[in-house]
Amino acid sequence: MTGPNANPALPGRRISLLLVEDDRADALLVEELIADANADIEMMVAGTMAEAEELLTLTRPDCVLLDLNLPDSNGIYAVDRITRKNDRLPIVVLTGLSDEHFGVGAVAAGAQDYLVKGRVEPEMLRRAVLYAIERKRGELTAVELHASQLQAQENARLARGLLPTPLLLDSPGVDIIAEYRPSHQSQMLGGDFYDFVQTPDRTVHVMVGDVAGHGPDAAALGVALRIGWRALTFAGLRGNERMLQMERILRAESPVSSGIFATVLSLAFAPDSRRFTAVRAGHPGMLVHGPSTVEWLEPPAGPALGLNGTQWPPNELELPEGHGIVLLTDGIFEGHSGVGNARLGEEGLLTMARSMSGLPAAEFVKTLIDGAERRAEAHGGIADDIAVVRVERTW
Numbered sequence: 113m114t115g116p117n118a119n120p121a122l123p124g125r126r127i128s129l130l131l132v133e134d135d136r137a138d139a140l141l142v143e144e145l146i147a148d149a150n151a152d153i154e155m156m157v158a159g160t161m162a163e164a165e166e167l168l169t170l171t172r173p174d175c176v177l178l179d180l181n182l183p184d185s186n187g188i189y190a191v192d193r194i195t196r197k198n199d200r201l202p203i204v205v206l207t208g209l210s211d212e213h214f215g216v217g218a219v220a221a222g223a224q225d226y227l228v229k230g231r232v233e234p235e236m237l238r239r240a241v242l243y244a245i246e247r248k249r250g251e252l253t254a255v256e257l258h259a260s261q262l263q264a265q266e267n268a269r270l271a272r273g274l275l276p277t278p279l280l281l282d283s284p285g286v287d288i289i290a291e292y293r294p295s296h297q298s299q300m301l302g303g304d305f306y307d308f309v310q311t312p313d314r315t316v317h318v319m320v321g322d323v324a325g326h327g328p329d330a331a332a333l334g335v336a337l338r339i340g341w342r343a344l345t346f347a348g349l350r351g352n353e354r355m356l357q358m359e360r361i362l363r364a365e366s367p368v369s370s371g372i373f374a375t376v377l378s379l380a381f382a383p384d385s386r387r388f389t390a391v392r393a394g395h396p397g398m399l400v401h402g403p404s405t406v407e408w409l410e411p412p413a414g415p416a417l418g419l420n421g422t423q424w425p426p427n428e429l430e431l432p433e434g435h436g437i438v439l440l441t442d443g444i445f446e447g448h449s450g451v452g453n454a455r456l457g458e459e460g461l462l463t464m465a466r467s468m469s470g471l472p473a474a475e476f477v478k479t480l481i482d483g484a485e486r487r488a489e490a491h492g493g494i495a496d497d498i499a500v501v502r503v504e505r506t507w
Contacts, residue, residue, distance in 0.1 A: 127153045129241060130173040132164040132190075133206070134182050138229065142177065142237070149234035153241065161185035161193055168197045175241050178223070179206045180214050187214055188221045195222055202248035204240050224248055275499075276338065279309040286316050286381060287436075287506050289474050293481055293498040295326075295443065303330035303374070304441045304499040305338045309345055314383035317345050318503050320439040321376040321395070329367055336365040337374060337417070350380065351391050355414065355424040358393070362417045373418030377439055379503070381431075386505055388437070390427045393417050396445075396458070399438035399465055400431070401476060401502065406465040408458060409437070436473055436504035438465075443496030444481065447488040456487055477502050 129146075133139045139157050146153050156173065158164035161184045164176075180190055194203055203223040207215040208230075215226025224244035227237065275292055288308055303323025310316050319341050323330040340361040344354045358376060366372045375395035381388045390398075394416025400407045414424030431437055445461040448454065456464070464483050471479055477500050488494045 128173040133179045149238040151238040202244040303334040304497040305334040316381040322441040323374040351426040443498040448491040450487040
């Protein structure tokens with residue numbers, strides 16, 4: 113298939129043909145040729161280009177048989193008008209004996225074939241129509257394949273920007289596990305992103321964020337925010353000052369009047385203690401994963417980026433020994449729980465996480481995401497991307 117608008121001539125299905133011809137005698141001749149060819153073709157006739165354009169607003173024929181000398185359109189211009197009305201329609205043009213060169217020009221301009229009046233046999237007409245349909249279908253398939261390949265390449269580039277290679281020093285003092293799962297329902301790249309870097313003072317900075325929406329605009333904005341966060345971190349900005357600059361980046365990089373916003377959670381782990389600082393910009397809370405339990409941690413937050421916020425309070429916290437802090441995006445708990453239209457929610461996520469708290473760190477992260485996906489299967493899978501990052505001290 114070539115897409116939702118494709119209408120290929122399948123075996124056993126009648127072909128719909130629109131003949132655009134102002135000469136009634138020539139139109140009758142085409143009808144006779146179709147009858148003699150014993151072809152399963154139904155034909156509509158338009159005497160002018162205006163009539164043809166009106167018919168094309170109401171119907172979608174499989175092929176157009178187009179005379180190049182009409183009262184209100186002629187030559188290549190006639191082909192162009194049909195194409196502008198529906199560029200997915202195969203076209204076979206009809207020319208006179210003395211202007212066969214117009215047929216060649218019409219094919220160069222986008223028609224699939226041409227026939228010369230007075231030299232057309234029944235089987236020739238049938239084959240020309242069928243071949244034109246198949247040629248057009250092949251052209252559309254090639255174009256769509258190329259577009260799909262370009263989109264896949266662009267998505268891959270954006271994905272690399274959203275999910276970067278970490279920059280950690282030797283023996284960083286932390287164990288970080290990160291996993292990303294795309295939505296099964298959306299074919300477009302999402303705006304979930306994360307990053308973790310270690311500055312020369314050995315502080316480990318970890319961030320996760322989520323741009324509202326899907327598609328290349330959301331993904332590109334996510335890339336800009338992630339790169340901005342990394343640059344600001346290495347430049348020495350922290351806490352509220354860093355979020356203020358992130359707010360500026362979002363406003364500068366967002367499409368004009370888009371109203372788009374993003375949530376961000378940024379943590380900084382001290383190099384010589386178990387203390388860490390958390391700054392939340394509208395982002396969900398975190399899980400604290402211990403050897404036998406999981407708790408929900410939601411320190412005070414400022415507004416999401418893009419809402420003209422100015423204050424994002426830093427929260428000084430401490431991670432108990434043997435525990436990991438789990439940052440996540442809301443796709444993991446906003447999906448359906450499998451029961452009617454109920455959502456998993458933060459409480460459902462916490463209950464599920466507690467049931468698997470004894471798992472090793474990497475297995476815990478994977479199983480947590482698997483659980484959310486499994487609960488959403490009855491509703492077509494998760495409806496949003498999921499990013500999960502778990503951080504634990506290694507000393």
